[in-house]
Amino acid sequence: MTTAIVLFRRDLRLNDNPALSAAYASHSRVLPLYIHTENEDAPWQLGGASRWWLHHSLRALHEQLRERGGQLHLCKGNTLPSLRDVIEHSGTRAVYWNRRYEPAAIARDTHVKQALREQGIEVHSYSATLWREPWQVQTKQDAPYRVFTPYWRSVRPTLSVVEPLPEPTGVEWADIPGSAPLEAFELLPRIPWYKAFGESWCPGERGAWDMLELFCDDALRDYAAARDRPARHGTSRLSPHLHFGEISPQQIFHALHRHAQRIDTRRRPDIEPYLRELGWREFAYHLLYHFPRTPVESFNPRFADFPWAPDDDALLRRWQQGRTGIPLVDAGMRELWQTGWMHNRVRMVVASLLTKNLRQHWLHGARWFWDTLVDADLANNTLGWQWVAGCGADAAPYFRIFNPVSQAQKFDPDGTYLRRWLPELAQLPNDLLHEPWKDASVAQRTGYLPPMLNLQASRAAALGAYASWHA
């Protein structure tokens, strides 16, 4: 009669959870544990929006366990002392977890594993958030891939539909006295800016599957085109669920495949474009593993002396608050603030404006996204910002500067997205909605600010600065 600890981290699910299944296979009792380590992930400790999500996801997991006669044991503190405490009070000799891939987490886990083993505790770790471990994918020259297309060409053919692990049934859940209340984590920020998040999101394993079902029923068929239209719910919106491991890529692949198979061949949706996006996520994790300094340093070393404009707080604040006077940018930043999420197409546009037109360092944008996105993810955030800024792996070339007006006209032609997030402009006809500055009276009538920059001039200045630096 032995007990095993299952340490939950970014795997807040009971299905397809290798650590949980393995623990249950070898032990008669399982003690589910979550440790709130306030600072171990510094400088990338959880941002505000992520904290909101985590709060609700932990509550959801706790409820799931209660329905099964158990409960999630919560403690606050550093991982090793907290684990030792629980080990001592529960008489446990084995700890199971699923791996994480952020540099700080790897260092921490390596240390904890070694320390526990030295005191005679078994530690077992598993792969649960990626299709392939980062060290398993290499070029013919035994180097990590730096370009997505060859990476994907090498990985995709090796992926197959695998039956996900079922939730273990009949588990005897263990607990010890002294669990902290969830409120003790103080995860909900003092400023209740997140009060509308609940209208968009349902954190937790069940919420993840509801979202996936919505995607299958609605957007999947038309994904390749619809995913570029910010007014539509054309994307999967699974990113925060994936980040916290409420659902795994394996489960998604399996579910999409099964869903597609049930539809007759002529109307069967093509799941490849979406799998490719999951491939980007996988690629981002692999890059972060192989290039652990990229969260703070440009992937391309040439950019070490890139002439970013001097930091400008006033300018940054207007960008953050959605007060730039550029409709698509302001709409996106307000969507982010109000829902904790922004459509990917719009993310590229706001990031391009900050890093290219305004020439602010990409880290300023990355940090804001880190704090405000419910799907803030070190691997994806780093890759995304460096890609837009032009200093990343497989990055956009410097001369590719998004024009927010033409992007809006192309992907939100009827202005639905702009009107949703810029209600003060909702009454304008489409041409003025896309370019409110064309009528000087709009600013007075609506209170909408005149643009803080000239798109053409700032573009030319950015190209000029790049060219003279590059020469």
Add this chain to the structure above:
DNA sequence: CCGCAGTTGGA
């Protein structure tokens, strides 16, 4: 060593 190709654009 050679050849091919490279997420998302703008004017």
Add this chain to the structure above:
DNA sequence: CCAACTGCG
């Protein structure tokens, strides 16, 4: 057409 460069096989 903007620039060439390099990752990869």
